[in-house]
Amino acid sequence: xxxxxxxxxxxxxxxxxxxxxxxxxxxxxxxxxxxxxxxxxxxxxxxxxxxxxxxxxxxxxxxxxxxxxxxxxxxxxxxxxxxxxxxxxxxxxxxxxxxxxxxxxxxxxxxxxxxxxxxxxxxxxxxxxxxxxxxxxxxxxxxxxxxxxxxxxxxxxxxxxxxxxxxxxxxxxxxxxxxxxxxxxxxxxxxxxxxxxxxxxxxxxxxxxxxxxxxxxxxxxxxxxxxxxxxxxxxxxx
Amino acid sequence: xxxxxxxxxxxxxxxxxxxxxxxxxxxxxxxxxxxxxxxxxxxxxxxxxxxxxxxxxxxxxxxxxxxxxxxxxxxxxxxxxxxxxxxxxxxxxxxxxxxxxxxxxxxxxxxxxxxxxxxxxxxxxxxxxxxxxxxxxxxxxxxxxxxxxxxxxxxxxxxxxxxxxxxxxxxxxxxxxxxxxxxxxxxxxxxxxxxxxxxxxxxxxxxxxxxxxxxxxxxxxxxxxxxxxxxxxxxxxxxxxxxxxxxxxxxxxxxxxxxxxxxxxxxxxxxxxxxxxxxxxxxxxxxxxxxxxxxxxxxxxxxxx
Numbered sequence: 150x151x152x153x154x155x156x157x158x159x160x161x162x163x164x165x166x167x168x169x170x171x172x173x174x175x176x177x178x179x180x181x182x183x184x185x186x187x188x189x190x191x192x193x194x195x196x197x198x199x200x201x202x203x204x205x206x207x208x209x210x211x212x213x214x215x216x217x218x219x220x221x222x223x224x225x226x227x228x229x230x231x232x233x234x235x236x237x238x239x240x241x242x243x244x245x246x247x248x249x250x251x252x253x254x255x256x257x258x259x260x261x262x263x264x265x266x267x268x269x270x271x272x273x274x275x276x277x278x279x280x281x282x283x284x285x286x287x288x289x290x291x292x293x294x295x296x297x298x299x300x301x302x303x304x305x306x307x308x309x310x311x312x313x314x315x316x317x318x319x320x321x322x323x324x325x326x327x328x329x330x331x332x333x334x335x336x337x338x339x340x341x342x343x344x345x346x347x348x349x350x351x352x353x354x355x356x357x358x359x360x361x362x363x364x365x366x367x368x369x370x371x372x373x374x375x376x377x378x379x380x381x382x383x384x385x386x387x
Numbered sequence: 388x389x390x391x392x393x394x395x396x397x398x399x400x401x402x403x404x405x406x407x408x409x410x411x412x413x414x415x416x417x418x419x420x421x422x423x424x425x426x427x428x429x430x431x432x433x434x435x436x437x438x439x440x441x442x443x444x445x446x447x448x449x450x451x452x453x454x455x456x457x458x459x460x461x462x463x464x465x466x467x468x469x470x471x472x473x474x475x476x477x478x479x480x481x482x483x484x485x486x487x488x489x490x491x492x493x494x495x496x497x498x499x500x501x502x503x504x505x506x507x508x509x510x511x512x513x514x515x516x517x518x519x520x521x522x523x524x525x526x527x528x529x530x531x532x533x534x535x536x537x538x539x540x541x542x543x544x545x546x547x548x549x550x551x552x553x554x555x556x557x558x559x560x561x562x563x564x565x566x567x568x569x570x571x572x573x574x575x576x577x578x579x580x581x582x583x584x585x586x587x588x589x590x591x592x593x594x595x596x597x598x599x600x601x602x603x604x605x606x607x608x609x610x611x612x613x614x615x616x617x618x619x620x621x622x623x624x625x626x627x628x629x630x631x632x633x634x635x636x637x638x639x640x641x642x643x644x645x646x647x648x649x650x651x652x653x654x655x656x657x658x659x660x661x662x663x664x665x666x667x668x669x670x671x672x673x674x675x676x677x678x679x680x681x682x683x684x685x686x687x688x689x690x691x692x
Contacts, residue, residue: 190389190398220495222684228503228677231495231686282685316391316398347393350630355393358625366621369446369629370614373636377453380640384454 173201173337174329183314185347191291191316197309198327198339205248205255205330206300207266208310210343212243212292213321219279219286235279240271242319244293247310249300256333264328264335268295291315320345394628395439401634403433408638415451415639416646417653418662419602421609422639423448423580424512428505428669436688437498439628441488441579442620445613446632448581451639452609459603466554466600470607472561473586476568477575477612484576485619492624502673504578509670512584516663524656543593555596555604564594568608576616581609 176198183192196208217240223232248255252267262270273280287293292315302308312325323343329336347355358365391398407429415422423444430440459465491497546560567589571582586605590596596604621627650658 185391187391188389189391217687218495220686222681222686224680228499229681230499234495279685282683283687286683286685286687316389317396351391351393354629355396358394358621358627362622362625365625365629366618366627369621369627369632370449370617372629373446373449373617373632374453374610374614376633376636376640377450378457380450380636380643381454381457384640384644385458 173204174327174339175199176327176339176341178325178341178343181341181343183318183343183345184349185318185320185345185351186349187351189316189351191318192314194312194314194343195309196312196325196327197307199307200302200305200329203305203331204336205250206302206308207248207252207255207261207264207328207330208246208300208312208325209266209328210243210245210312210323210325211241211265212319212323212345213241214239215242215319217283219283221278221282235275237273237275237279237283240273240283240287242292242321243314243323244268244271244287245312246294247296247300248298249302249308251297255330256335260330260333260335264338265326266328268293290317292317292319314345318345320347390630390634392628392631394443394626395435395631397434399433399435404631404634405638407433408635409642409645412639412642412644413646413649414642414662414665416643416648417650417658418646419455420662421448421451421581421583423451424505424509424578424584425666425669426635426639427501427579428509428673431501432672435631436626437501438488438492438624439626439631441501441577442617442624442626443628443632443635444579445575445616445620446627446629447635447639448579448613449610449617450632450636451643452581452606452613454640454643456603456606456610459600459606462603464600464603465607466552466596466604467607468550469552469555469557469564469594469596470604472550472564473568473571473604473608474611476565476570477572477608478568478615480569480572480574481576481612481616482572482619483569484573485616485623487573488576488620489623499677501577502677504574506670506674506677508574508578508585509666509673513663513665513667513670515588516666517660520656520659520663524660527656541593544595554600555594557595559594564590567593568612571608572612572615575609575612576619579616581606581613583609 179195217237218234220231220234222229252261261267268284284293300308300310323345324340325343326338326340328338388401389398390401411422411426427440427444431437488497491500543563544559546562548561549558550561551558567586571586574580574582574585583605587601590601591598617627
């Protein structure tokens, strides 16, 4: 029911805006899937679009939630060992944020949070040290990106954002959302689904190892036995 | 040329890994060592998660020991009966070891335990190699000293379950080789090594086996123990990366051939000092990462790497 209402609202909005001959926000993504293949070393996508007048753009790309264990090291008898851990059940595995101005100038904290913009909008189980560490470490792996005031608007109309994904990007469904703000108010948003999947040999090997680990183990051993035997035969001194 | 490794879930330079395979292969060809005790730490140094490094290296050692064992088999240098007793212990030890490994991994302590094992064994083996080689070097210069008797009967040989090992010309308690097998099996599971560096000296000095059949017999045992480790790691932890293992096997096969050629041309004792120093350096590097205050106190991931 709710979805239906949202749909009606959206359709009427589009119809209305087409009457005045300009929807507030139009955008698209250069590709809607990322394939992880043998030579995958990260990739880039282009997100581009136009707006119908001055405003602020905020782009958010959010990956699937992933369970993550954060541990703190401590010193025991002179060596550093892993100490207490916190488990985050639903931290986003990937989070990319880019905006045309610093967030605090775009809208109020509450408005941003309502639209799942910024780290503050994460609903994480733990706060403090461990939460900060999670974000810091993910940032260092380029899995979290927070680039404010990097989106350039051309003539207050056109914008483009280069999205970069590292080689360790998690697989699953992603959602790319572009928000348009004007004077602190949320005007419009555009969303597109994006899928990151392992394909080819990589996907086969990974899935096989996890779903059929007994057979995988046997195959690993047999391959090694054959390789060793082959090497012995090839290099046998006559 | 970067390759994405599906189990390690990261991309790494294929040439670098191939080169590491060749380098460690050269050493193993020159000295007749398995090389696992150098390869696992090197894999960890280049960023492979320790749990994946250990399990994958066990897979590589299977291949390395097969070709070695075949060569010794053809020359009749394998004591099958002794090998089977060692293997029985090895299977018990490695199975226990993999379950300890899985448990430690769940607790988040596996990385530290792997490092401590490496520091301990690289330290001991490296020091022994250096001192032993220097001593042998001295002896070569001053040959008047008498040689030690090969087989001394010690109380350990008198334990129950005495067994006759014809090929080794021994009549000793089977508990002794069984116990050595258990110990080496545990090392194999936790360090991803064949364990020849512990087993060979133990077979010579503790069992009193003739040196000529020690290597072949130990390789025979290592094939099956590392195969067991590979299998159980795959089942328990899904940490065996076949693609990484194949790349390392390919490199080490070529390296081992080169190493055999070099080894035949160069002088032994100085080389052993060199290998001892390499082993000590790797051990020191591992120790350093344990002791030095990390820049980042927090870590991510189940393994806590």
